Amino acid sequence: MKSMKSIKTLIENNPDLLRCGSVDLDKKKRIHKYSRIIEDSYDKLEDIAGEYRSWVVKIPVWRPETGERVFHFGKEIAEEYDLNLNEVRKLFNEVLPQGMRGAMLGFFVSGTYHTLIRKADTLLLDLTKYRCAVSGLGYRHPRGKLEIAGNRAYYLGLNMRDGKILLKGYAGSHVGTWMGGGRIVIEGNVGNWVGWHLSGGVIRIKGNAKDIIGKKMTGGEIIVEGNAGGWVGDGMIDGVIRIQGKCGSWDAERSGGQIFRWQEGWKRIEPK
Amino acid sequence: MSLQRVMDEHFIEKIKPIFARARKDLYYPPIVKLEPAKIETIEIAFSAPKYKILVGEGMVDKFSREALLGIFHHELNHWVKHPYDIKTLILENYWLGDIAGKEEIRNLFDDVVVNLDLIINRGLGQIARAYREQPARNKIDRLLRAFYSRVTGMDFGCPRPGAELECEISNLLAIDFLDRRRVRLKSNIRRFAEILKDLLDKKIELQTVFFSLNDFGAEGIIRAMEDIAREVTPLVYREIVETVRNRFEDSWGPPLKSRSEGRGISPGTKDLIRQLEKPDVGWYRNRAVRYSIYIESLINKGSLYPDQITDFEIDDSIDTFNPIESYGKLLPSLAKKHELSEFERFGEILVPDVVIIIDSSGSMPDPEQVVSYAVLGAFVIARNYFELGAKVGVINFSNVNLELEPTRTRQSVYEMLKTYQGHGTTLHIDDLHQYLSSIRGREKDYILITDAGIDNIRKVVDYMTGIKGRLTIIWLKSEREPDKIFKENFQLFKDKLSSDVTFVDIAHEPDILRIAVGKIIREVYEIN
Numbered sequence: 184m185k186s187m188k189s190i191k192t193l194i195e196n197n198p199d200l201l202r203c204g205s206v207d208l209d210k211k212k213r214i215h216k217y218s219r220i221i222e223d224s225y226d227k228l229e230d231i232a233g234e235y236r237s238w239v240v241k242i243p244v245w246r247p248e249t250g251e252r253v254f255h256f257g258k259e260i261a262e263e264y265d266l267n268l269n270e271v272r273k274l275f276n277e278v279l280p281q282g283m284r285g286a287m288l289g290f291f292v293s294g295t296y297h298t299l300i301r302k303a304d305t306l307l308l309d310l311t312k313y314r315c316a317v318s319g320l321g322y323r324h325p326r327g328k329l330e331i332a333g334n335r336a337y338y339l340g341l342n343m344r345d346g347k348i349l350l351k352g353y354a355g356s357h358v359g360t361w362m363g364g365g366r367i368v369i370e371g372n373v374g375n376w377v378g379w380h381l382s383g384g385v386i387r388i389k390g391n392a393k394d395i396i397g398k399k400m401t402g403g404e405i406i407v408e409g410n411a412g413g414w415v416g417d418g419m420i421d422g423v424i425r426i427q428g429k430c431g432s433w434d435a436e437r438s439g440g441q442i443f444r445w446q447e448g449w450k451r452i453e454p455k
Numbered sequence: 456m457s458l459q460r461v462m463d464e465h466f467i468e469k470i471k472p473i474f475a476r477a478r479k480d481l482y483y484p485p486i487v488k489l490e491p492a493k494i495e496t497i498e499i500a501f502s503a504p505k506y507k508i509l510v511g512e513g514m515v516d517k518f519s520r521e522a523l524l525g526i527f528h529h530e531l532n533h534w535v536k537h538p539y540d541i542k543t544l545i546l547e548n549y550w551l552g553d554i555a556g557k558e559e560i561r562n563l564f565d566d567v568v569v570n571l572d573l574i575i576n577r578g579l580g581q582i583a584r585a586y587r588e589q590p591a592r593n594k595i596d597r598l599l600r601a602f603y604s605r606v607t608g609m610d611f612g613c614p615r616p617g618a619e620l621e622c623e624i625s626n627l628l629a630i631d632f633l634d635r636r637r638v639r640l641k642s643n644i645r646r647f648a649e650i651l652k653d654l655l656d657k658k659i660e661l662q663t664v665f666f667s668l669n670d671f672g673a674e675g676i677i678r679a680m681e682d683i684a685r686e687v688t689p690l691v692y693r694e695i696v697e698t699v700r701n702r703f704e705d706s707w708g709p710p711l712k713s714r715s716e717g718r719g720i721s722p723g724t725k726d727l728i729r730q731l732e733k734p735d736v737g738w739y740r741n742r743a744v745r746y747s748i749y750i751e752s753l754i755n756k757g758s759l760y761p762d763q764i765t766d767f768e769i770d771d772s773i774d775t776f777n778p779i780e781s782y783g784k785l786l787p788s789l790a791k792k793h794e795l796s797e798f799e800r801f802g803e804i805l806v807p808d809v810v811i812i813i814d815s816s817g818s819m820p821d822p823e824q825v826v827s828y829a830v831l832g833a834f835v836i837a838r839n840y841f842e843l844g845a846k847v848g849v850i851n852f853s854n855v856n857l858e859l860e861p862t863r864t865r866q867s868v869y870e871m872l873k874t875y876q877g878h879g880t881t882l883h884i885d886d887l888h889q890y891l892s893s894i895r896g897r898e899k900d901y902i903l904i905t906d907a908g909i910d911n912i913r914k915v916v917d918y919m920t921g922i923k924g925r926l927t928i929i930w931l932k933s934e935r936e937p938d939k940i941f942k943e944n945f946q947l948f949k950d951k952l953s954s955d956v957t958f959v960d961i962a963h964e965p966d967i968l969r970i971a972v973g974k975i976i977r978e979v980y981e982i983n
Contacts, residue, residue: 209578217575217633220606224629230642252690255825259688264638382939401939 228278250290250319257294271296280312289319300327321348340367359386378405397424416442477527497526501671522588525581537568541679549698550641556655560648574607587612594654602627626650668702673727684741696734736869743834749971761793807898808846808861814905816853816880829931832967833872854878856886881910904929907944916951932962
């Protein structure tokens with residue numbers, strides 16, 4: 184009884200004691216008023232685009248080695264801004280095309296989705312909105328599917344490790360360079376240097392390919408459903424190249440690998 | 456008691472209750488000491504070991520009680536809320552880049568965050584009174600007062616800022632200053648600077664106290680830089696260090712060459728200069744603090760000692776017979792013997808010195824451009840050996856073998872480990888042999904860190920088979936599929952070297968935790 188009395192006295196002397204701290208109505212009102220007055224114009228993706236623009240101008244020369252740095256920058260940005268795959272899609276398709284020159288952009292985007300993409304995911308990228316070439320899309324692609332529409336992809340699938348890249352359009356040079364696994368399908372023509380140093384995976388070109396195909400490849404398979412230019416299998420060590428249409432010169436003194444041509448069935452071209 | 460002392464005590468007595476109220480309003484921040492000072496405002500002395508608040512002697516006459524409370528709220532809230540720590544302050548400076556008047560802009564930005572937090576989040580509006588009791592000094596002051604008034608509905612002493620500032624006010628109203636997540640803070644301060652940069656006069660006077668990195672002690676800055684190193688990449692860290700260095704360079708003079716060449720500056724400042732002089736080394740050193748590795752102690756085994764007394768059997772060796780316990784008789788069921796067992800004891804030294812042989816060829820990542828797990832792993836190993844009192848020697852190989860004899864000078868070891876040659880990969884066996892012969896004496900562990908892309912791999916493997924001491928081979932496996940030749944080379948190490956050698960492969964940063972010296976990883980972590 185004595186303790187009840189002292190509690191009563193305590194509450195009488197301190198009426199605020201029983202106020203529920205979690206419901207501070209005054210504070211709620213102030214914050215509500217604040218958020219009505221402040222028209223926050225922050226846009227995360229615009230901010231990222233700005234970050235990238237100001238960072239990339241510091242890179243003096245375009246070189247594939249620089250791509251690694253740009254790729255890492257993309258990875259850091261994805262972590263710092265807590266990006267998700269949908270935001271990466273929106274960033275590439277809607278935000279970055281505005282006033283952006285694409286030289287290293289592919290490396291950057293590859294970095295942003297690198298850790299986010301899962302095996303069952305598909306990331307749709309629209310290249311038609313870009314007025315210049317975009318290099319490095321699918322750089323070190325680890326898993327999942329990258330579906331790209333447009334004609335301006337260079338260094339597509341560079342160092343790709345797994346998963347799939349589908350390009351609905353024409354590609355520039357260096358498709359699948361240093362690729363070690365996965366599958367690239369090009370629904371169009373490609374430029375020179377397809378599958379340079381390819382060591383695993385499959386590159387299927389539904390259109391024509393220009394010169395230098397599978398140079399120094401040590402594994403994997405390149406299939407050209409259209410015509411191929413010269414220097415097919417130059418310095419080839421291992422792996423398979425199949426040309427369905429016309430074919431220019433090929434390396435007859437290569438140390439290994441197999442080259443097939445379609446002549447009413449696949450015919451192997453033997454080295455000397 | 457001197458007159459001055461009496462006046463000070465009188466002054467403190469007058470202002471103490473106001474300060475106590477401010478502390479209570481902000482839930483008792485640990486700034487408890489109040490001191491009169493010959494300054495014009497109220498400020499926290501950050502450079503003192505225990506922060507204290509300094510109060511200008513003219514403040515009591517100049518301001519009302521409520522305004523003083525507002526100023527106390529403001530200053531204490533810099534500690535409680537924003538920037539809160541030196542790290543945020545350094546980052547804010549870095550985010551502002553090379554913009555003119557960035558110190559002033561940062562101070563103004565921090566003031567806006569603090570004032571809005573006081574009024575919106577805490578309902579403490581006394582700061583408005585402090586503004587009202589001072590005249591608006593310049594365009595920026597008028598702009599910010601008008602902005603505060605619009606946001607809070609309170610009078611900040613500038614009812615009509617002028618039509619020419621309307622555009623800036625609307626731009627400020629588009630920034631949510633109370634969102635203090637890292638990315639928002641970065642964006643907000645840059646947008647704030649963009650709005651204010653054209654309004655900056657040649658010399659801007661702030662309403663509240665101006666503080667910069669120079670107001671903090673070296674130890675605090677070192678700790679902040681360590682925190683930053685753990686959060687950013689080596690490249691960004693280098694840029695941040697540059698920003699901090701620029702701030703201090705004038706007061707430091709030319710770089711120090713050695714510890715003995717001090718110029719009368721405090722030891723903490725010397726350490727800070729050193730930390731900032733080699734940002735790349737600093738980044739790896741700070742990052743390495745995150746990890747500890749397993750190093751098996753040196754234990755001597757094999758000697759047999761009497762362990763317990765058991766019954767003597769007829770086929771036991773007579774050497775084990777215990778005549779005392781057997782009462783001198785060799786009789787069945789009465790005779791006893793010493794049971795012998797192996798005894799473990801530590802050797803003369805607990806952990807030997809270590810020689811880290813690190814590959815810095817072109818196939819290894821450049822530690823200045825990207826995070827090199829080889830260098831980071833080497834730093835972790837070196838740090839752990841140093842902390843156990845051992846010396847660390849280094850061979851950094853690429854085109855040539857760069858050598859450092861075992862030493863306890865951490866900085867030399869770290870610098871050698873981080874050196875990137877970036878050429879071919881040959882571990883020159885003759886040089887290696889000469890080096891190892893020259894450092895004979897105390898027992899040593901040997902740790903080879905490589906991606907296994909070594910040109911003279913067979914010679915290296917043959918030489919390693921003859922090494923006496925615990926050998927650990929750390930293979931830096933590429934994040935992507937490793938090169939076939941590199942894979943075969945690593946397999947060659949595994950096939951040719953004895954089973955006592957520990958093999959660890961590292962592909963990601965967390966793999967560094969799997970480094971174990973002197974024991975097979977399976978034994979340590981019981982991996983099946």
